[in-house]
Amino acid sequence: MNWLSFLLAGVLVYVAVAVFLVGTVFRVYYWLKVPRSSIRLGIFPQANSQRGRFLQWARDTFLFLQVLDVDRPMWLFVILLHIGGLAAFVGHLRLIQEFTPLATALGKEGMGQFSLISGGIVGIVLLVSVIYLLSRRFKSPYRDLSTPEDYFLLILIFMVLLMGNHLRFFGHVEVEAYRAYVHSLLTFSPEFPVELAESGTRWVLVTHVTLSNLLLIYLPFSKLVHYIGTYAVNLVRSEAR
Amino acid sequence: MAKEKAKSKQEASEKTEKTAGKVDLELDLRGLMCPLPMVRVSQNINKVPVGGVIRAVATDPGSLADIPSWARTTGNEVLKTERDGKDIIFLVKRVK
Amino acid sequence: MNKTELKTITGVLEQGMNRQLLYYLDVCTRCSICKDACHQYVSTGDVLFLPAYRAELIRRVYKKYFTRSGLFLPSLYEARESDDRLLDELYRSTYACTGCRRCMYYCPFSIDTTWVLGVAKAMLIAAGKGAQILTELAGAAVSKGENIDLFKDIMLDLNKETEKELQSLIGDSKATIPIEKEGADILYAALAGVHSILPPSVIFHKAGLNWTLSLFESANYGYFLGDVEKGRIIAKRIVDEAKRLGVKEVVISECGHAYRVMQYLYETWAKEELSFGVTAMVEIIARLIEEGSIEIPSGKERKIVTYHDPCQVGRNAGFYEEPRYVLNQVASNLRELNPSREKNWCCGGGGGLVAQPEFDEFRIKTGERKAEQIKQTRAGLVVSPCENCRLQITALNEKYDMGVKVTGLSDVVANQLIGRDIATSFEAGQTEEPEDED
Structure with a gap:
């Protein structure tokens, strides 16, 4: 590894993961530190049982x-973006440990x-979803509401996806090589x-990893803190009885 | 809202000259429900000069407490409150 | 804006901070799914009324002064100085909100825009920019509470007249409308005006309840204004009265926000636990019918009747079944609005808008959906247990030529109990004057 790769695809990975984890804990701590209002802010109808409330919360x-009523696309x-994101995450796990039963x-x-097709589909779906979200923000009224943060995040994700798709479709590098790199990271010797x-x-890989690091940090x-906030905030919805 | 229109001027001035001194503005608030009589008086108070008087006729019983309470908190003065059948008549003086 | 003013405003945000608010400020992604949930945005197309944008105005102040990222990279968030223009925008978007919380229903994060706007209102009040009419109305209500003795005689006089009307309506010369009755089970907090006192009186009398009428109106302009302290004092007038008389239950008139204040907000505002139950008028009517305390005579209304779920009675309090149960007892052709229940559109008059002439034109314009919805049912009678909704729908009726009559739930039930057409209004002086009056 040259020094730039070592910095961006090595050291920065550790920094990013650490910031992400500590940052997440910090956010939760920051929320819990602020006293909650005892006013119940839930809306109706509501489930009567604990189980019902849980199911409602999960839904x-x-x-x-309910969004289907107002904005289907x-x-x-x-x-698609969220399922795709989850699928991409699961797919990347293969770089830590081959999914042996499936591979056998x-x-x-x-x-x-299988990997080319499923990963390829996910990559395309994600890209299309992000393009949709981004293009939406250039029209009124979304444009009037959008802040630079919104564009920045979408462009960042777009770039990560673009590089990832490039690796998938034009990379000509076998999965074993990526796995070796990930393993070197896991053993702290990038x-x-x-x-x-x-x-x-x-260089495509280094860009992909660098941008992912930035995103993670x-x-x-x-605003994407909803990856953790959504669970709490949707619980407030059913808080009234 | 048609009822809100000022009463015919003649009738108005005849009545008020008997009850109190000069009236600068007549408001017919009959039929308006709480809290609108108070709201109309508040909206119109700046249309009379300081020291000027509004004569407001309402039917809403809530105004009996609302308008004097409003006057108290906004620093104006209700000179007189009287009832005439279903009508409640207020003479409100702009103090500041 | 000078530094002291700025400090006042940011101080409000700091003091008013609570966990729910923090969630709302932090998780919104500005996805704008809420835009088509808001009747005001849909009718005007003005971004100022887009729920996420309303909250965004507060978020910008918050990002600027309360978060590190906003401090380092203000331009990334458009984190704003709370300048005068911001306050003007804030005023228009905040006081226009009816608090219907339809956007909360549709938000994937369940963000309660009304809750965020609560802080906006507190900021505006601190900056001396609270809505003027609401300030005066709340002030008058507080003052009435402090000087109740000045008005008591005249109120008791008026009550005697209302009592005579009740007697003539039900044909019982001994019927009373008790005021300040110690040992009553129920304290009924009405609105000013016989239309809010007579129908429940008929129902309570027929059910043989041991009740008393409150000296104070249930409406709370302190709540609309967003002034928690005034709101608390205004509600406390009724709470104190209930405690003094030792009632078991306070029944709130057909007035959506008044129920919300008493049931959901007061205990937190006042840091005290209520020693009595809080019941909405729709709830008690349903209960009285169900337990057989009042019997609805047969002979249902056959004309089409529709029901408008007031936001504070439906979405925000959960009374969907009770009013429908009651209406189905008195009318055979109850037709639902589309959409209804938790998806129902706000009438456009909530949040104290009907009391503020500055919003008159606006609320008629933004009520177009409601007018359309009602017209579609072809109903001749609209029933809604909220004074705000009724005033608004009555105004819409005139402007959009809907040809309906608007009434309350207790009105239709009381009419049915005394054998009148269910759409008859309860107005002062409609019954014959008793002969002994001079």
Whole structure:
């Protein structure tokens, strides 16, 4: 690894993960530190039982079906973005540990095919969703409401996705090489395997990782803090009895 | 809202000359419900000069407490409150 | 704006900070899904009335003064100095809000814009920019509470007249409307005006309840103004009266926000636990019918009747079934608005808008959805248990030529109990003057 790669795709990864974790804890602490108002802010109708309340909360948090009444495309792309994000996260886990049962079942070739198709679809879906969200913000009234933070985050995510898709579709680097890099990170000795180090793809990877790091660092301090806030805030909705 | 229109001027001035001195503005607030009689008086108080008097006729019983309370908190003065059948008549003086 | 003023305003935000508010300020992604939830945005297309934008105005002050990222990178958030223009925008978008919380229903994060605007109102009040009419109305209500003895005689006089009307309505010369009756079970907090006193009197009398009428109106302009202290004092007038008389239950007239104040806000405002139950008028009517205390004579109204869920009675208090149960007892053709219940559109007059002439034109314009909804049902009678809604729908009726009559739930029930057409109004002086009056 050259020093720039070492800094951006090595050291910065640790910094990002640390900031993300500490930042998340800090945000939760910051919320809990402020006294809550004892006024019950829930709206009706409400479930009568604890179980019912839990189900309602889960529905409000993960499905928010009421949005279908007012903005269907938005609901669709938001759901796709979040499911896609989750799928991408799960897909990346393969770089830590191969999904052995699946790989055995499909064979090396089959697994590669599967990964290309499923990962490819997810990458495209994510990109399209982000483009939708971004393009929406250039029209009124969304434009009047949007702040630079909104564009910044969407462009950042867009760039991460673009680089990721580039690696997927044009990278010509085998999964083993990426896995070797991830393992080097996990053992605190960041290093690119020869295959990666000598490929031009390296710079795409470094950009992908760098931007992801920035996103991770910014996440707890941005509006995207809803990744943790949504659970609490949707609970307030059913708080009235 | 048609009722809100000022009464015919003749009738108005005849009545008020008997009850009190000069009236600068007549407000017919009959039929308006709480809190609108008070709101109309508040809206119109700046239309009379300081020291000027509004004669307001309302039917809403809430105004019996509302208008004097309003006058007390805004530093104006209710010179007189009287009832004439269903009508409640206020003479409100602008103090400042 | 000078530094002291600025400090006053940011001080309000600091003092008024609570966990729910912090969540709301932090998690909004400005996705604007709320835009089509708000009748005011839908009717005007003005971003100032887009719920997320209303809250965003507060968020900008918050980002600027209370968060590190806002301090380092203000331009990233458009974090704003609370300048005069901001206060003007804040005034227009905040006091226009009817507090219906329809946007909260549709928000994927359940953000309660009204709650955020509560802080905006406190800031405006601190900056001396609270809504003038609401300030005067709240001031008058506080003053009435302090000087009640000045008005008592005249109120008792008036009550005698209302009592005579009750007697003639139900044909019972001994019927009374008790005031300050110690040992009563129920204290009924009405609105000023016989239309809010007579129908419940008929119902309570027929049900044989041991009740008494409050000296104070249930309406609370301190709440609309956003002045918690005044709101508390205004509500406290009734609370004190209830304690003094030792009642078990306070029944709030058909007035949405008054119920919200007493049931959901007062205990926190006053830091005291209420020693009596708080019941909405719709609730007690349903209860009296269900337990058989009043019997609705057969012979239901056959004309189309529709029901408008007031935001503070439906979405914000959960009374969806009670009014429908009651209406189905008196009318055979109850037709729902589309949408209704938790999705119902706000009438456009809530939040104290009907009391503020500066919003007259605005609320008629933003009530167009409601007018359209009601017209679609082809109903001749609109029932709604909230004074704000009724005043607004009555105004809409005139402007949009809807050809309906607007009434309350206790009105239709009381009419049914005394054998009149359910749409008859309860107005002062409609019954014959008793002969012994000079």
